[in-house]
Amino acid sequence: MRTKRVLCVLCVMLLAVLSGCGKGGDEPKDTKLVLGFSQIGSESAWRIGNTKDIEEQAGAYGIGLMLENANQKKENQIAAIRRFIAYKVDVIAFSPVVEEGWENVLKEARDAGIPVILVDRDINTEEEGLTTCLIGADFYKEGVMAAEYLIRKVDSLGLTKVNIVEITGTQDSTPMRQRQAGFMDTIAGDDRMCVLESVDGDFLKSRGEECMRYFLGKYGDTIDVVFSHNDEMTIGALPEIEKAGLAPGKDIIIISIDGGQEAIDVLKQGKINCVVECTPKLGKALMETALKLKNGESVEAVIHPEEVAFTDEMDVSTIAPRGY
Ligand code: GYE
Numbered sequence: 001m002r003t004k005r006v007l008c009v010l011c012v013m014l015l016a017v018l019s020g021c022g023k024g025g026d027e028p029k030d031t032k033l034v035l036g037f038s039q040i041g042s043e044s045a046w047r048i049g050n051t052k053d054i055e056e057q058a059g060a061y062g063i064g065l066m067l068e069n070a071n072q073k074k075e076n077q078i079a080a081i082r083r084f085i086a087y088k089v090d091v092i093a094f095s096p097v098v099e100e101g102w103e104n105v106l107k108e109a110r111d112a113g114i115p116v117i118l119v120d121r122d123i124n125t126e127e128e129g130l131t132t133c134l135i136g137a138d139f140y141k142e143g144v145m146a147a148e149y150l151i152r153k154v155d156s157l158g159l160t161k162v163n164i165v166e167i168t169g170t171q172d173s174t175p176m177r178q179r180q181a182g183f184m185d186t187i188a189g190d191d192r193m194c195v196l197e198s199v200d201g202d203f204l205k206s207r208g209e210e211c212m213r214y215f216l217g218k219y220g221d222t223i224d225v226v227f228s229h230n231d232e233m234t235i236g237a238l239p240e241i242e243k244a245g246l247a248p249g250k251d252i253i254i255i256s257i258d259g260g261q262e263a264i265d266v267l268k269q270g271k272i273n274c275v276v277e278c279t280p281k282l283g284k285a286l287m288e289t290a291l292k293l294k295n296g297e298s299v300e301a302v303i304h305p306e307e308v309a310f311t312d313e314m315d316v317s318t319i320a321p322r323g324y
Contacts, residue, residue, distance in 0.1 A: 032062065032063070032064050033063045033064065033090045033091065033290060033291060033294050034063075034064040034065075034066065034087075034089045034090050034091075035058065035063050035064065035065055035066070035089060035090065035091050035092075035093060035286075035287075035290050036066045036068075036080070036081070036083075036084030036087070036089040036091070036092045036093070037054060037065060037066065037067050037068070037092075037093045037094065037119070037286075038068050038070055038076075038077045038080040038081055038084075038092075038093075038094035038095070039051050039054075039067060039068065039069050039070065039094075039095060040069075040070055040072060040077070040095050040096075040097045040120075040121075041069060041070060041071050041072040041097075042069065042071075043072060043202075043203050043204055043232065044203055044204075044230055044231065044232040044258070044260075045231065045232065045258070045260040045261070045262060045324055046230065046231070046232075046258045046260060046278065046280045046324060047280070048324070049260070049280040049281075049323065049324025050095075050120065050280035050281075050282065050283075050324075051067070051069075052324075053280060053281045053282065053283040053324075054067070054119075054282070054283040054286060055067065055283075056283060057283030057284050057286065057287045058283070058287060060287075061287040061288075061291065063287055063290065063291075066084060066087065066089060068080040068083070070097065072097060072170075073097070074096075074097050074098060074101055077094055077096065077097060078101075078102075078105045080094070081094060081105045081106075081108075081109065082105060082108065084109075084114070085108055085109055085112045085114060088112070088114075089114065090114070090290070090293075090294050091114065091115050091116075091117065091290040091293050091294060092109055092114050092115070092116045092117070093116070093117040093118075093119050093286060093290065094116070094117075094118070094119065095118075095119045095120040095121050095136075096118065096121050096122070096123050096173075096174075097121070097170065097173060098170065098171070098172040098173050099121070099122060099123050099124040099172055099173065099174055099177070100123075100124055100172060102123045102125060102130070103125045103126060103127065103130070106123075106125065106130035106131065107127075107130065109130075110130060115132045115293045116130065116131045116132060117131065117132055117133055117134075117135065117286065117289055117290065117293070118131050118133065118134040118135070118136070119134075119135050119136060119282055119286055120135075120136040120137070120280075120282060121136060121173055121174040121175065122134055122136070122174040132289075132293060132299055133289060133299050133300060133301050133302065133303065134301070134302050134303070135282050135285045135286055135289060135303045136174075136282065136303075136304070137175075137278045137279065137304060137305060137307060138178075138304040138307070139174055139175045139177075139178030139179050139182070139278075140178040140179075140181055140182040141182060141304075141307070142175075142178075142179055142182060142257055142276045142278060142307065143178060143179040143180060143181060143182020143183035143184075143185075143186070144182040144183070144185070144186050145182075145276045145307075145309045146179070146182075146183050146227060146255050146257065146274065146276050146309070147182065147183045147184075147185075147186030147187045148186060149255065149273075149274040149276075149309055149311055149313075150162075150164075150187065150193075150225060150227075150253065150255060150274075151186070151187070151190060152313070153253055153273065153274075154192055154193075159192060159224070160192055161192050161194060162192055162193060162194065162224040162225050162253075163194050163196050163219065163222050163223055163224045163225070164187075164193060164194065164195045164196060164223075164224065164225040164226075164227055165195075165196050165197055165198075165199075165215045165219065165223055165225070165226055165227070166180065166183075166195060166197070166198035166199070166226075166227045166228075166229075167198075167199060167201040167207075167208055167211045167212070167226065167227070167228040167229060167233045167234075167237065168180060168198050168199065168200050168201060168229050169201065169202070169203045169229035169230055169233075170200070170202050170203050171200045171202070173203075175229060175230075175257075175278075176200075176229060179229050179257060180198070180229075183227060196215075196219055196222075196223070197215065197218075197219075199211045199214065199215070201228070201229070201233040201236075203229065203230050203232060203233065204232060204233065204236070205232040205233065205235055205236035206236060207233060207236070208228060208232060208233025208234060208235065208236030208237045209236035209237060209239070209240055210236075211233070211237065212226070212236070212237035212238075212240035212241060213240050216240060216241070216244045220244075221244075221246060221251070223252055224252060224253060225252065225253045225254075225255065226241075226248075226252055226253070226254050226255065227255045228254070228255065228256050228257070229257055230256065230257055230258050231256050231257070231258040231259070231260045231262065231263035231275070232258075234254060234256035234263060234266075234272060235262060235263065235266065237254075238254070238266070238271055238272075247271075248271045248272070249269075249270045249271040249272060249273055249312075250270070253273050253274075254271065254272045254273050254274075255272075255273060255274045255275075255276075256272055256274070256275045256276070257275065257276045257278055258275070258276075258277075258278050259275045259276065259277035259278060259279075259310060259322060260322055260324050261321065261322045261323075261324065263275050264310060264316075264319055264322055267310060267312070267316055267319075268316050268317065268319075270312070273311065273312045274309060274310070274311040274312065275309070275310045275311075276307070276309045276310075277307040277308050277309065277310065278307060279305045279307060280324050281305070281323075281324075282305070285303050285305075289303070
């Protein structure tokens with residue numbers, strides 16, 4: 001798979017180089033758009049589904065894709081963007097692993113006259129306007145939806161006090177910051193809600209498992225709710241709860257985000273109570289935006305896909321296959 005991807009990237013690079021090497025002025029020019037995309041890594045089903053969707057949509061739109069996987073490292077993403085600039089791609093896109101630290105490389109892209117699209121996550125820079133637009137979920141709203149579900153659940157169970165533990169996504173990433181903010185702002189006025197502790201689970205299954213073990217060791221069966229920022233961490237946490245002799249979905253309310261197939265299957269088994277959808281299918285909007293930028297057209301500053309929550313309040317047997 002990896003070899004195939006590397007080969008594919010090499011072909012696109014070769015194409016890009018060759019297209020700049022036409023000798024005579026009357027030779028047909030290669031007008032194919034070349035898009036350089038720096039992906040964060042392969043940490044979750046969401047991320048893998050997102051990469052697959054971007055590859056498929058690039059193919060469908062006839063766009064040459066130079067895809068680089070940064071293995072969760074910001075330094076690798078910066079190096080990839082520099083390579084895209086050196087190859088003179090038409091458009092650069094990237095999913096920033098964290099919000100800070102992009103100023104210099106984005107100024108280099110601007111100086112080279114290459115427009116940059118943010119995919120999935122946002123950045124925080126002193127200077128504005130270093131990127132053209134953001135295509136990604138409204139993470140704040142996802143946090144709000146998670147909290148609204150919890151409030152309804154607590155109402156329906158008639159609970160007077162609930163102890164919440166939070167397993168957060170990668171520190172300083174947009175989904176971590178915004179999902180937390182949306183959730184906390186929404187429960188803030190409700191004095192039944194008590195957040196015991198938030199721990200960084202880095203969006204990884206193994207960390208979800210470790211965080212849950214830590215929480216259970218410290219708070220035992222006083223935990224009423226687990227709010228986990230993605231499905232991987234949730235799926236890592238569940239066996240720990242069972243090992244402690246507790247039933248996830250019954251003794252502890254489980255709230256997750258992403259809505260990948262594996263989590264939906266667990267929701268159907270009753271071990272997760274609510275999964276807020278976050279769609280990885282951003283490829284179509286990305287290709288359309290890249291084409292517009294190449295043609296010098298204006299683009300929307302922010303594109304948020306529509307998302308819903310899947311919960312134990314609904315007939316979960318009817319949820320269609322998720323595709324990631
Ligand atoms: O929720 C998580 C992933 O940035 C929306 O990153 C994305 C998050 C997603 O690895 O599973």
